[in-house]
Amino acid sequence: MAFIQKHQYSLRNHNTFGIDVRAEQFISYDTVEELVSILQELRAQGKRILQIGGGSNLLFTKDFPGVILHSNIQFLEYVSRGSTEILVRVGSGVVWDDFCAEMARKNYYGSENLSYIPGEVGASAVQNIGAYGVEVGSIIKEVETVEIATGTPRVFQASECEYGYRDSIFKNRLRGQYIVTAVVYRLSTIPQVHLEYGQLKDLRAKEETPTAQTIRDAVIAIRRTKLPEPCELGSAGSFFKNPVVPLEKYRQLCAEYKDVPHYVVSEDSIKIPAAWLIEQCGWKGKTHGGAAVYEKQPLILVNQHHATPQDIVELASLIQQSVQDKFQIQILPEVNYI
Numbered sequence: 001m002a003f004i005q006k007h008q009y010s011l012r013n014h015n016t017f018g019i020d021v022r023a024e025q026f027i028s029y030d031t032v033e034e035l036v037s038i039l040q041e042l043r044a045q046g047k048r049i050l051q052i053g054g055g056s057n058l059l060f061t062k063d064f065p066g067v068i069l070h071s072n073i074q075f076l077e078y079v080s081r082g083s084t085e086i087l088v089r090v091g092s093g094v095v096w097d098d099f100c101a102e103m104a105r106k107n108y109y110g111s112e113n114l115s116y117i118p119g120e121v122g123a124s125a126v127q128n129i130g131a132y133g134v135e136v137g138s139i140i141k142e143v144e145t146v147e148i149a150t151g152t153p154r155v156f157q158a159s160e161c162e163y164g165y166r167d168s169i170f171k172n173r174l175r176g177q178y179i180v181t182a183v184v185y186r187l188s189t190i191p192q193v194h195l196e197y198g199q200l201k202d203l204r205a206k207e208e209t210p211t212a213q214t215i216r217d218a219v220i221a222i223r224r225t226k227l228p229e230p231c232e233l234g235s236a237g238s239f240f241k242n243p244v245v246p247l248e249k250y251r252q253l254c255a256e257y258k259d260v261p262h263y264v265v266s267e268d269s270i271k272i273p274a275a276w277l278i279e280q281c282g283w284k285g286k287t288h289g290g291a292a293v294y295e296k297q298p299l300i301l302v303n304q305h306h307a308t309p310q311d312i313v314e315l316a317s318l319i320q321q322s323v324q325d326k327f328q329i330q331i332l333p334e335v336n337y338i
């Protein structure tokens with residue numbers, strides 16, 4: 001039976017910024033059948049609908065005049081267990097890191113670099129979450145959905161999901177049109193490790209072929225030193241995407257600044273860490289009302305002291321403007337403004 005909370009439901013515990021806005025209605029469902037019948041009812045009422053997961057990439061800017069849906073579809077089942085490849089189907093309401101923990105425990109490779117990212121399985125396939133050189137799109141086989149407008153189930157193959165940097169068809173062309181109900185991931189029993197990024201390189205020096213569990217433990221240890229725990233300090237992780245600039249622009253920056261950090265995206269485009277641009281503009285640790293730029297990582301905006309949505313929106317736009325003025329580079333939010 002779906003849990004239904006009507007009338008001005010506080011979303012404070014449903015977004016990691018900890019913003020206390022209200023939804024006209026909040027509905028949590030346990031099965032696809034429940035979801036289909038809820039959608040049918042809501043369509044008849046003409047209500048505005050927003051599906052959320054753990055709210056770890058959302059910035060609610062005001063009360064939500066409609067219905068917030070939340071999946072409580074909880075299962076993890078093995079579709080097949082071959083000698084080298086594992087297919088595992090997971091309900092959209094499963095906490096993402098619970099899934100990673102289970103895969104590492106079994107020493108199945110694929111999700112370990114993405115350990116400890118907040119949020120739920122459904123959103124992982126929407127957001128194409130990424131960390132330490134791995135994006136979830138690379139281990140997704142298919143995404144099970146329900147179309148909001150018709151209640152019809154549809155399975156998307158990974159090749160149809162248009163995965164890109166923090167991007168997918170669900171975030172872009174089909175935004176707000178499908179609800180993810182389950183995801184099938186493809187993992188490997190053979191070590192396929194990605195230790196090229198940041199402090200994970202140290203692990204390679206220590207162990208030739210670390211287990212999935214060892215990599216997971218290292219990732220969690222690194223993340224704990226760098227990122228705020230949402231239960232202690234509200235944030236939505238990286239607030240901005242890293243901009244990709246033409247090679248010529250990167251060369252101009254190098255002429256002016258020493259050691260410009262960068263990743264080569266293609267022959268003629270370079271990704272510049274937004275954190276570096278923001279830090280060069282002097283924003284690290286700065287506050288605006290109750291919002292602040294996290295002192296350990298300037299890409300993260302935090303709710304330092306009872307921030308209002310306006311404090312965070314204004315701080316973000318001041319940062320964007322100063323990066324634009326200083327570098328003539330546009331940085332765009334990764335966080336979804338609602």
Ligand SMILES: Cc1cc2nc3c(=O)[nH]c(=O)nc-3n(C[C@H](O)[C@H](O)[C@H](O)COP(=O)(O)OP(=O)(O)OC[C@H]3O[C@@H](n4cnc5c(N)ncnc54)[C@H](O)[C@@H]3O)c2cc1C
Nearest residue numbers: 053054055056057118119120122123129130179180236237
């Ligand atoms: C401290 C911190 C660290 C983070 N680190 C990383 C990181 O390293 N890498 C990274 O990629 N992200 C990171 N994030 C961002 C965030 O964890 C991810 O974007 C995550 O996937 C969001 O999951 P969620 O369940 O909280 O989704 P929500 O924030 O609730 O929703 C995100 C989007 O997905 C949509 N959505 C959610 N569930 C569904 C569904 N079932 N069907 C259809 N649409 C849905 C929502 O409408 C919304 O548009 C971090 C966030 C925090 C707070």
